[in-house]
Amino acid sequence: MVERDSLTTVGSRLADVRGRVEAAALSSGRDPASVRIVGVTKTVGRDAVDDAYQAGLRDFGENRVQDSVQKFSQPLPADAVLHLIGYLQTNKVRDAVALFDVVHSLDRIALADGLQHRAAVLGKTLTVLLQVNVAREEQKHGCAPDDTLTLLNHALTLPSLRVVGLMTIAPLVADPEAARPVFGDLRRLRDDLVAATGSALPELSMGMTNDFEVAIAEGATMVRIGRAIFA
Ligand SMILES: *Cc1c(COP(=O)(O)O)cnc(C)c1O
Numbered sequence: 001m002v003e004r005d006s007l008t009t010v011g012s013r014l015a016d017v018r019g020r021v022e023a024a025a026l027s028s029g030r031d032p033a034s035v036r037i038v039g040v041t042k043t044v045g046r047d048a049v050d051d052a053y054q055a056g057l058r059d060f061g062e063n064r065v066q067d068s069v070q071k072f073s074q075p076l077p078a079d080a081v082l083h084l085i086g087y088l089q090t091n092k093v094r095d096a097v098a099l100f101d102v103v104h105s106l107d108r109i110a111l112a113d114g115l116q117h118r119a120a121v122l123g124k125t126l127t128v129l130l131q132v133n134v135a136r137e138e139q140k141h142g143c144a145p146d147d148t149l150t151l152l153n154h155a156l157t158l159p160s161l162r163v164v165g166l167m168t169i170a171p172l173v174a175d176p177e178a179a180r181p182v183f184g185d186l187r188r189l190r191d192d193l194v195a196a197t198g199s200a201l202p203e204l205s206m207g208m209t210n211d212f213e214v215a216i217a218e219g220a221t222m223v224r225i226g227r228a229i230f231a
Pocket of ligand 1 (some may be wrong): 227
């Protein structure tokens with residue numbers, strides 16, 4: 001009964017992660033319901049995705065458009081939400097807008113315009129987060145912190161995009177505490193942008209398997225978790 005076993009495994013890992021998310025929220029005085037788990041399925045096939053859905057997961061994150069088109073050629077049930085969390089090339093915009101509900105990796109004005117164009121063609125409103133390279137790492141994608149207000153102001157003029165917040169990827173470090181300043185900086189940048197534009201930006205997508213508890217303490221509303229659920 002291999003299928004049953006894998007379902008139990010994904011289900012019990014998900015339950016464990018849920019418990020840790022709740023504990024982290026409660027210990028910083030937050031409502032556990034204010035933190036959404038986005039299960040990152042980029043390393044697993046459709047069977048594991050379906051197991052996770054069976055176990056109650058509703059938010060699924062992928063980082064490559066082409067892989068996702070394959071994996072979700074058979075659509076998930078209507079209450080599932082698909083999140084694109086990886087870098088989005090301009091030539092993948094058409095497929096991305098058709099497939100995904102939420103794009104976490106909006107990091108440049110030309111991409112905002114491309115997403116707007118395709119979303120309008122499909123008559124769809126696309127939920128987006130602005131990806132910020134808070135740690136200013138050379139090799140990382142994401143908008144520079146100083147350019148985020150300009151990108152936000154532009155995105156806010158685009159009628160088919162709904163900007164709900166910011167996303168960042170912390171540098172990979174052994175000690176999750178080392179990522180705390182990055183998460184705090186994203187939250188403070190969000191607060192500054194809300195003050196500057198008057199738009200609500202409730203979502204902070206930050207924290208992965210290694211560091212999600214610290215991210216929750218710093219205000220994460222979406223944690224993107226792969227290995228802890230699907231390894
Ligand atoms: C792979 C990935 C994750 C999940 O990382 P884990 O360490 O497996 O939890 C989160 N965010 C992004 C952008 C990723 O590419």
